[in-house]
Amino acid sequence: MLSPKQTLDTYFLEARRDLLEVAALLDRYDESVSREGHKAEDESKLESLREAMQLLAKPDHSKADRAKQLLAHFAKID
Amino acid sequence: MQIIQPHYHAIARTAQDYERMSMSGVVAVCEPAFWAGFDRRHPETFIDYFAQISEFEPTRAAEFGIRHFCWVAVNPKEAENVELTNEVLKQMPEFLDKPNCLGVGETGLHKSTANEIAALEAHVELAMKHDQLVLIHTPHLSDKAHGTKTVLEVLSGMNVNPDKIWIDHVEEETIEWVLGAGYWAGMTLYPVTKCSPRRAVDILEKYSTERLLVNSSADWGPSDPFTLQECIVEYRRRGHQVQEAVEIFHNNPCRFLGQNPKWDIKPIRITEE
Numbered sequence: 001m002l003s004p005k006q007t008l009d010t011y012f013l014e015a016r017r018d019l020l021e022v023a024a025l026l027d028r029y030d031e032s033v034s035r036e037g038h039k040a041e042d043e044s045k046l047e048s049l050r051e052a053m054q055l056l057a058k059p060d061h062s063k064a065d066r067a068k069q070l071l072a073h074f075a076k077i078d
Numbered sequence: 079m080q081i082i083q084p085h086y087h088a089i090a091r092t093a094q095d096y097e098r099m100s101m102s103g104v105v106a107v108c109e110p111a112f113w114a115g116f117d118r119r120h121p122e123t124f125i126d127y128f129a130q131i132s133e134f135e136p137t138r139a140a141e142f143g144i145r146h147f148c149w150v151a152v153n154p155k156e157a158e159n160v161e162l163t164n165e166v167l168k169q170m171p172e173f174l175d176k177p178n179c180l181g182v183g184e185t186g187l188h189k190s191t192a193n194e195i196a197a198l199e200a201h202v203e204l205a206m207k208h209d210q211l212v213l214i215h216t217p218h219l220s221d222k223a224h225g226t227k228t229v230l231e232v233l234s235g236m237n238v239n240p241d242k243i244w245i246d247h248v249e250e251e252t253i254e255w256v257l258g259a260g261y262w263a264g265m266t267l268y269p270v271t272k273c274s275p276r277r278a279v280d281i282l283e284k285y286s287t288e289r290l291l292v293n294s295s296a297d298w299g300p301s302d303p304f305t306l307q308e309c310i311v312e313y314r315r316r317g318h319q320v321q322e323a324v325e326i327f328h329n330n331p332c333r334f335l336g337q338n339p340k341w342d343i344k345p346i347r348i349t350e351e
Binding site: 013014017020021024027028031 | 219269270271274276277280283284
C-alpha cells in the first residue's frame with residue numbers, strides 16, 4: 001500500500017486534470033448561457049456538482065468515505 | 079477527413095501508430111527534436127539524432143502513406159550544457175537544408191534559467207539568419223505562466239517576424255498573451271499533464287481559430303497521438319461543420335508550415351455536390 005506522500009505524488013496530476021475538466025465544464029456552461037441568453041430550464045445537475053464540490057472541500061472526513069457519499073449524492077439526479 | 083499531426087515524436091513511437099494514424103486520415107506528421115529522457119553528453123549524439131529524423135524516419139512514415147517532416151534544435155532541458163549547445167548549433171545549418179526540415183525547434187524554456195534563455199536567443203537568431211520557421215516549447219505545469227512570459231520577453235527584444243514563430247503548449251492562462259503578441263499558438267493534448275481535447279475545443283470556440291494549431295501528444299511518456307482525433311470528434315459533436323474542422327486540423331498547419339517552401343501540402347476545401 002502507498003504511503004501518504006506516495007499517494008499524493010502518484011495521483012496529484014490526475015486529480016488536477018479532473019478538476020480542470022470540471023472547471024472547463026462550468027466555464028462552458030457559463031459561455032453557453034451568455035451566448036444563448038438564458039440558463040438551462042433545470043439546473044439541478046449544475047447544483048448537484050456544486051454541492052459535491054462543497055462536500056469535497058470539507059477538510060475532515062473521519063470515515064474516509066467521500067466516494068461513497070458522492071455516489072449517494074449523485075444518485076438523487078436522474 | 080485529412081488530418082495533420084503538427085507535433086509528433088515518431089522515434090519514440092511504433093509503426094502501429096503510423097498504421098492507425100494512416101487509417102484515421104493523418105496525411106503528414108512533423109517531428110521536432112526533443113529531449114530523449116536523459117541528458118545527452120556528446121554533440122555527435124545530436125547529429126545522429128538529426129540524421130535519424132531527417133533521413134530515416136521519412137522512410138518509415140512513407141510505408142504507411144504519411145509524409146514526415148522534422149525540426150532541429152537542442153531542447154531546453156539540455157541547454158544547461160552550454161558547450162554542447164554551441165557545438166550542435168554550429169552544425170545545425172547542414173540539417174536545415176534537408177528536404178524535410180521545416181525549421182528550428184523545439185527550442186524554448188524549461189526552468190527559464192539564464193543558460194536556457196541564452197540558448198533560446200541563439201536558436202532564434204540562427205533561424206532568422208537562415209529565414210527559418212521557429213517552434214518554441216513553453217514549460218509544463220507550475221512553470222508555464224512564468225516561462226511563457228519570459229519567452230515573449232526574449233522575443234520582444236529580438237528582430238523576429240511573429241508570422242514565422244509558433245509558441246507551443248498554450249493553455250487557458252497563456253493563450254491570450256501569445257495570440258495578442260501576434261505569434262502562432264499551439265495546444266498540445268495530453269492524457270494528464272497539458273490541455274485536454276475538450277478544453278482545446280472550448281479554447282477554439284472562445285478565440286478565433288486563426289493562428290491556432292492543435293497537436294496530439296506522442297512521445298516516450300504517457301501520451302496518446304489519438305487525442306487529436308478525440309479533439310476532432312469533440313469539435314464535430316458540438317455541431318461544427320467538417321470544413322470548419324478541416325480549417326483547424328489540416329489547413330492551419332498548412333498555412334503556418336507552408337511558409338517554408340518544402341511544405342507542399344496545400345489547404346483543402348470540402349465541396350458538396
